[in-house]
Amino acid sequence: MNADPILTLRGVRKAFGATEIIRGVDLDLQPQERHALIGPNGAGKSTVFHLVSGHYTPSAGEIALAGRRIEGRGPQAINRMGLARSFQITNIFPGLTVFENLRLAVMRPRGLQYCLWKRIGRDPAIRRETERLLEQVRLQHRAATLAGEMSYSEQRSLEIAMTLASDPKVILLDEPMAGMSREETAYTSDLIRTVTRGRALLIVEHDMQVVFALSDRISVLVYGQVIATGTPSEIRANPAVKEAYLGEEVAA
Amino acid sequence: MRSNSTLVAVALGVLLLAGVPMLLSQGLVNAAIQMLIAALFASAYNVLCGQAGMLSFGHAAYFGIGAFGTVHAMNALGGTGLLPTPLMPLAGAVSGLAIGAVAGWFATKRTGTYFAMITLAIAELLHALAPHLKGLFGGEAGVSAMRMPAMGLNFGSTTQVYYLTLAWVLASLALLYFYTVTPAGRLALGLRENGHRLRFLGYHVHGLSVLVFSISAMFSGIAGALQVINNEAANYVVFDASLSASVVLNTYIGGVKVFLGPALGASLMTFFGYAVSDLTQSWLLYQGILFVLVMMFMPEGLAGLLGLAAREQRRLGLARFAPVLLACVAASVLLAAGTTFVVELLQRMFSQDYRALASANAAAPWPPITLLGHAWLPAAAVTWLVPAGLLAGGGVLLLAVRRRLQPAQAESEPAAHAPAPLVQSPGGAA
Numbered sequence: 001m002n003a004d005p006i007l008t009l010r011g012v013r014k015a016f017g018a019t020e021i022i023r024g025v026d027l028d029l030q031p032q033e034r035h036a037l038i039g040p041n042g043a044g045k046s047t048v049f050h051l052v053s054g055h056y057t058p059s060a061g062e063i064a065l066a067g068r069r070i071e072g073r074g075p076q077a078i079n080r081m082g083l084a085r086s087f088q089i090t091n092i093f094p095g096l097t098v099f100e101n102l103r104l105a106v107m108r109p110r111g112l113q114y115c116l117w118k119r120i121g122r123d124p125a126i127r128r129e130t131e132r133l134l135e136q137v138r139l140q141h142r143a144a145t146l147a148g149e150m151s152y153s154e155q156r157s158l159e160i161a162m163t164l165a166s167d168p169k170v171i172l173l174d175e176p177m178a179g180m181s182r183e184e185t186a187y188t189s190d191l192i193r194t195v196t197r198g199r200a201l202l203i204v205e206h207d208m209q210v211v212f213a214l215s216d217r218i219s220v221l222v223y224g225q226v227i228a229t230g231t232p233s234e235i236r237a238n239p240a241v242k243e244a245y246l247g248e249e250v251a252a
Numbered sequence: 253m254r255s256n257s258t259l260v261a262v263a264l265g266v267l268l269l270a271g272v273p274m275l276l277s278q279g280l281v282n283a284a285i286q287m288l289i290a291a292l293f294a295s296a297y298n299v300l301c302g303q304a305g306m307l308s309f310g311h312a313a314y315f316g317i318g319a320f321g322t323v324h325a326m327n328a329l330g331g332t333g334l335l336p337t338p339l340m341p342l343a344g345a346v347s348g349l350a351i352g353a354v355a356g357w358f359a360t361k362r363t364g365t366y367f368a369m370i371t372l373a374i375a376e377l378l379h380a381l382a383p384h385l386k387g388l389f390g391g392e393a394g395v396s397a398m399r400m401p402a403m404g405l406n407f408g409s410t411t412q413v414y415y416l417t418l419a420w421v422l423a424s425l426a427l428l429y430f431y432t433v434t435p436a437g438r439l440a441l442g443l444r445e446n447g448h449r450l451r452f453l454g455y456h457v458h459g460l461s462v463l464v465f466s467i468s469a470m471f472s473g474i475a476g477a478l479q480v481i482n483n484e485a486a487n488y489v490v491f492d493a494s495l496s497a498s499v500v501l502n503t504y505i506g507g508v509k510v511f512l513g514p515a516l517g518a519s520l521m522t523f524f525g526y527a528v529s530d531l532t533q534s535w536l537l538y539q540g541i542l543f544v545l546v547m548m549f550m551p552e553g554l555a556g557l558l559g560l561a562a563r564e565q566r567r568l569g570l571a572r573f574a575p576v577l578l579a580c581v582a583a584s585v586l587l588a589a590g591t592t593f594v595v596e597l598l599q600r601m602f603s604q605d606y607r608a609l610a611s612a613n614a615a616a617p618w619p620p621i622t623l624l625g626h627a628w629l630p631a632a633a634v635t636w637l638v639p640a641g642l643l644a645g646g647g648v649l650l651l652a653v654r655r656r657l658q659p660a661q662a663e664s665e666p667a668a669h670a671p672a673p674l675v676q677s678p679g680g681a682a
Contacts, residue, residue, distance in 0.1 A: 053452065079454035091452075093445035104442045108454040112435035114463060119433045166454055 004067070006031045006200045007052065007083075007170050012061035012071075014044075014051055014224075021047050023224035024061070029170065034193075034201045036211045039221035040244070045204040046088055048221065049172050052202075053085045054078040066169065079108075084163040085172035088204075090155045094148025098139055098158055101147045103130045105165035129165075136195055137161040153184040157191065164195055171196055173203045177210055189214055212236070220244070269418055273411040281410050283526040287519035288421045289478050294502045294518035295428055295511075296471030301500070302508025303432065304464045305444025306360070307368050310375025311472055312495035313355065314348045316488075317378075318473025320389060321347025323486040326397035336402030341420050341477040348473015349466050356465025360458060363447065375496055382488035394487030397480070407481075417478050424471055429511055431467065440464045501543045507553025516554055532592075534599050541591070564657075576653055583649035590642030596623055597639070601630055 007029035014022040021044045029035050037045050050056040052063055054075040063071040070078050093101045103120070106129045107113070112120070120126065134140045137157040142150060147158060156176055163171055176192065177185045189210050192201070205211050211218065212232045219229040222244045228235060235241055272284050293315055300306045318341075325343035329335050335342065359370040382389040389395065399407040407413060431437045439460055442450050451457050480486045499518070506517020521539065529535045550557050565573040600606055600621045610618050620627035628635040 055452075075451040076454050076456055079452060085452060087452075091446065091449050093442050093449065095445045096441055100438065100441070104439060104450070105453050107435050107439070113439065113455055113460065115435040116431060116437075117434065119430075120435050120438055121433060162449075162453065 004031075005029055006066055007202070008062075008064045009048075009052070010062040010064075012048075012051060012063060013059045014047055014056060015059045020059075021224055022051065022058070025221070025224070025226055027219055027226060027229070029200050029202055030217075031169070031200050032198060033216045034196065034203065034214055036215040036218045037202060037204050037221055038206075038208075038211055038218060043221045044224045045221055046174055047224075049085060049174050049202075049204065052078075053083065053172060079166060079168075082166075082169040083172065084166050084168035084170075086156075086159040086163050086174055086176060088174040088178065090152070090159060092147045092155060092158055092162070094146070096147060097143065098145055098147050098150070099130060099134070099143040101158060102133050102161055102165065105162040106130050106133065109166040133161045133165060136164070137191060153180050153188065156180070156188060160188075160191065160195060168199065170200045170202065173201065173205075175204055175206065177205055177207050185210060266422065269422075270415075272418075273414050278410050281414050283523060285410070285414050285417050285478075285482050286526065287522045288417050289475050289482070290499075290502060290518035290522040291515035292421045292424050292478070293472055293475035293499055294506065294514035295425055296468050296475060297499045298503050298508055298514040299428060299431070299440070299471070300465060300468035301503060302514065303437070303444065304440040304461070306363070306461065306465070307500075308359070308371040308468075308496075309368050309500070310371040310373070310493075310496050311468075311499050312491055312493065313371075313375040313378050314352050314469035314472035315476040315479075315495060315499075316382075316486075316490040317351045317469075318344030318348040318476030319480045319486040319490050320395065320476075321473065322477035322480045323395045323397045326399070326480070327395070330400050337399050337407055337481070338403060338405070338416055338419075340481055341474045344473040344475075344477025344480070345470050346473075348476065349470035352469020352473070353462060353466040356462045356469065360461035360465055372493075372496075375491065375493065379488070379491040379493065382491055389488045390486075391488075394485055394489075396485040399481060399484055413482055417482065420474060420478055424474055425512075425515065428471060432511065436460070436463060498539075501539065505543055505546050505553055507555030507557075509552050510555035510559070513553050513555030520554070532596065532599075534595050537595060538592070576656060579649050579653045579656075583646045583653065586642050586646030586649065590639045590646060593623070593639040593642065597621060597628065597630075597635070 005028035007027075009025050009027040012022055012025045013020060025044075025048060027037075027048075037048065039045055047056065051058050051071070054070070054073050054077065057072045061071070062069060065078065065081050065083055068081065070081065070083075073081075093104065096104075103126060106126055107120070110126060110129075112123075112126070131140070134143055137160055139154065139157055139161070142154060147155065150158070160173070160176065163173070173192065177188050180188060185207060192203070193214060203211075203214070205214075215232060217229060218232055218235045219226050220235065220238075220241050221227075227244060228238045228241050230238065269288075273281050276284065293311075297308070297311050300308055300311075322340055322344040325335060326337075326340060355371070355374045359367055359374065362370060383391060399413070401407065405412055407416065439450065439455065442455075443457065443460060443464065447457050447461075450460070476486075476490065479490075498521070502518035502521050503514040504517070505521060506515065507513030525535060525539075528538070532538070546553055550560075552559070561577065564576070568576070600623065601618075606619075606621070613619075618630045620629045622628075
């Protein structure tokens with residue numbers, strides 16, 4: 001609560017037709033904090049991500065990234081302002097190699113889009129950066145594999161690397177551990193801890209062990225509203241949260 | 253090592269193409285010009301379709317725009333000054349690029365089916381509009397122009413036109429290849445795989461799509477220009493949907509995953525069209541059969557088939573592979589022969605002339621049909637036993653090949669590529 005928050009949501013609402021999914025969300029994300037967004041199914045966690053990343057436009061309210069308003073901007077504009085995200089359903093380039101997947105992610109922050117005059121294979125800076133990211137998520141040995149042919153957890157690692165490529169100030173990870181085994185979860189949890197150092201992380205995750213171990217703060221979203229925000233121990237002790245969502249899961 | 257052998261192959265190919273006028277007759281050189289133009293058009297189309305995953309059903313529009321842009325430039329400039337005849341395709345490139353950028357801006361607002369429908373609509377719009385704009389498209393008669401002498405060449409002979417076409421096609425293919433290794437070319441692949449993800453990586457997807465569309469339209473325009481230079485005329489028929497359709501078919505028959513696949517498909521199909529269209533009235537049917545077979549059994553096209561053959565050869569060794577290959581070729585030939593026999597026989601039987609002949613003397617048995625210099629009686633068993641024998645022979649051979657390949661597969665490590673396409677190698681159009 002000391003520094004200026006890097007990402008703020010104020011009174012954000014989103015309605016689809018007559019149904020209001022997000023009913024006035026206020027949220028602050030501090031620079032360099034790991035912040036988890038939890039809540040029962042259908043609470044609107046993924047919708048919040050879509051609103052922040054520019055996939056949806058809020059019906060009302062303000063969203064600011066590093067002091068600049070971003071609600072209503074397109075995903076590419078928001079990405080360029082320093083926010084990158086992963087998706088609940090793996091969202092990669094399945095027919096391209098892992099190296100190519102990452103290289104596409106790396107090119108954009110280096111200003112390569114409409115470039116028709118240079119051979120991408122001859123760009124040492126791009127190659128080095130791609131290799132560095134591959135190494136960071138421990139996928140070097142998979143560089144030449146088609147991304148769609150890798151195991152699920154490897155694809156998730158690739159997604160994390162792709163979100164890192166633009167060197168974002170804010171990272172949104174949407175259920176990065178969904179569908180993973182115990183070992184894979186532990187591995188990915190470590191990976192997230194390492195690679196998000198020095199950045200702000202907003203994570204949606206259903207695995208409560210991971211959430212409580214990883215997060216500095218937790219916000220609880222129920223029916224489109226944040227009912228509590230606090231440190232893991234505060235959230236654990238919060239009676240409203242217990243009632244609304246956690247129940248025995250945390251008590252156990 | 254591998255890139256060296258590729259380089260050698262490309263150099264040999266270029267040498268061979270350069271030798272065409274010395275080796276072949278005038279008529280065949282003319283066919284070669286058509287093949288080169290079709291190859292360039294298909295390669296340009298593949299920039300959009302195969303590489304960026306945007307299936308356009310109206311690419312004749314940009315071919316035609318390039319053609320008309322060039323014919324007007326030829327008439328206006330007379331092949332002198334800044335744009336002499338050898339540089340005329342630049343007019344096609346510029347007109348293709350300009351119209352492509354505008355059309356692409358609209359079409360790429362949508363993806364998938366909607367994109368395809370918009371491209372179709374734009375092409376149909378031009379096709380419907382062109383006959384009415386007599387000043388621009390010359391009405392029924394079209395617009396003609398002369399290849400004016402320039403740079404000490406008179407462009408009077410087919411040979412000179414061939415070399416002009418060859419130079420432009422090779423230069424264009426080289427540029428198109430270079431494009432695939434640039435950042436924009438790589439991004440086009442990302443567009444095909446997952447345009448949605450590109451947006452969340454910070455890319456301007458619409459801008460990128462327009463760029464890819466324009467590049468494709470520009471090179472289609474060059475192909476159109478080369479056709480005008482060859483024909484010395486352009487007619488609004490060039491906007492016909494059949495041209496849009498044939499470039500799709502050629503591209504897929506050749507194989508969209510390999511850079512030269514579409515060029516291969518287009519030149520082969522153009523050549524078959526040239527060689528066969530005088531012999532049969534069913535050429536379109538054969539083209540259709542071939543397309544369906546390719547789509548069903550080897551979606552990676554002829555180029556994919558060649559790649560598969562090369563892999564199998566490495567895996568089995570030449571000694572074991574050669575008989576398999578021979579059997580495949582023989583099976584294809586037998587099946588193709590059987591199919592063509594039946595098609596040609598039926599086509600003649602159902603032709604109006606023959607129906608009239610048969611009904612003129614209804615009491616008598618049906619008169620014989622002449623095919624391959626032999627008179628076949630439709631009622632005779634032997635007439636149908638011949639194609640049945642051919643088809644059965646081909647089928648048995650195919651089964652034998654399949655049997656030989658299957659155990660080999662079981663013993664090899666989990667094969668990444670299904671071998672079925674090799675076995676099913678069709679030769680329907682031969």
